[in-house]
Amino acid sequence: MSADRTPVTGPFRIHVDARPAGVGIDVSHYLTAVVLGLAQAADEDGHGLLDDLRYIAELARSAAHQGSDSHAAHERDERVADLLAEVADDGVIPVYGEQVARLRDRLAVLTAPRPVPGQREAGAA
Structure with missing residues (x-):
């Protein structure tokens, strides 16, 4: 997995990907821990x-x-x-140290305005 896509590697991995209207924040690693916690509670x-x-x-x-x-x-x-x-x-979901900055940076990259391909300059015909 790309470090860019996974700015947070622990204690729970967080993946961040571009979506057409924003970003997708994948917290499935954390949700796995939640399900395991529920399974443990069910066992008890x-x-x-x-x-x-x-x-x-x-x-x-x-x-x-x-x-x-x-x-x-x-x-x-x-x-x-x-x-x-x-x-x-x-x-x-805890995020520690340098991972906070990596998460911030990844979100900033994915949410920065991008030019639309084929867009013309103002006044161009």
Whole structure:
């Protein structure tokens, strides 16, 4: 993998690619760790985890009907935050040292305005 494409190599790899309307930030390495954390939680207490996930799904359905400022939406968000705290370090992807600058530089390169091929100069016929 290109160092340009992968400005962050650890503890979780982050790949950044150009997209037609911006960039794509690939955090699949981090999401793999989240899934592994869920698998570990399921191994330790599968019924409890399944109950928690079902309750979050129920809250999400209620929030969809009641609105984003409903009690269900707030409780759903709290439950999800609790689960993320348990299995995914609160959902935060750490980026350290020089990798911060490489990520910034990669994003700057990919978001810099580029000329459109075949575009004419002003006044050219």
